[in-house]
Amino acid sequence: MTPPPGPRYQSRPSPNAHLIGQAGGRSQLSTPCLILDIDAMERNVARMAAHCAGLGVTLRPHGKAHKCVEIARRQIAGGAVGLCVVNIGEAEVFAAAGIPGILITSPLSTEAKMRRFVRLAAGAEVATVVDNPDGAKALAEMARADGVRLPIMLDLDLGRARTGVTEIADAIDLGKFLASDPAFDLRGMQAYAGHLSHEPDHAARRSGAVFAAAKIRDVVDGLAAEGVEIKTVSGGSTGTCFMEPQAGGITEAQFGSYVFMDAEYDEIPLTEDDDRPFEPSLFVAVSVDSRSLLNQATADGGYKHFLGKHAAPQIVRGLADGTVAAYALWSDEHGRIDIETGGGELAPGRILECWVPHCDPTLNLYDHLHVVRGDDLIDIWSIDARGVY
């Protein structure tokens, strides 16, 4: 029997549920677990919405950063026109939760994924990007067979060479084809400059954004000359949110990480005067498990709870005044706390919070977001699209 459509992923209840609403619940959590500072996140959501509105670009934030229906709802309530997702599994989860205006930002390559998209598009507001003529033809045939018209966007590569058509002439040819086939409703173009997002040099990032906008305009003008109007160009990252909209290429922003502002992004000056417009809101709480040495303690967060390829987590809460200590990923399940000064408080049971080095893949490691305000746990949200594909 075919399973009914709907969310594929049901998270198990959090063992911390009993702490919701209890005073001081934040410091009694079973760890390792993810913490979301709701007020910081809400300010980030509001600031980005106001920033985009001020620049006259629509905001379709990337849901791959959070994978959480509750956060998507808040972004939409704040003015976002919909949500970007990275694959068909994420689209299914968010569509089942009633999130409108979903855009899948990677091309669908296999027959199975295309069939799932055609099925989903028959009942939900969902579009996908397309970057090759053979894939487009296969998708069009399926759509015709099912009597569905598919919302799609032409995918243009701006230099990252991950997805998207590279050559301007090829992009114009594919755009003409997509506009001419009645199986498709061509909604515009995706142009994502992923190679710029974490470029540390502000001036290089800015000139990259100007260069990217020029390529976008060449394709838009080339298609206009062929009678194909591209009204929406969707792209951009948190790293270029003060550059790409101003450069005049994109009309719709796909920014994602700004909701959490992870430690890697904090190292990149987003604005010329580096005034940190977004605040860290996502942390991993760990507990001291063991302490047998004066200058070292063992905590319960290791490679399974952070990601080894990124910088070491920074301890930002739970150390006493005067303690200087650093966190190192040590083994699959454990971290090492190297104590330079102080550290008397670092006895078994002590809870510490670490700033997440890189948000997207960290979210994918957990079932729940523990939503805190001050010292209290006020809610627990499911990371609904964790691990879907």
Ligand SMILES: Cc1ncc(COP(=O)(O)O)c(C=O)c1O
């Ligand atoms: C296609 C696409 N759009 C938008 C984003 C959002 O970027 P960020 O999370 O850096 O804001 C990403 C992130 O990798 C992406 O792959």
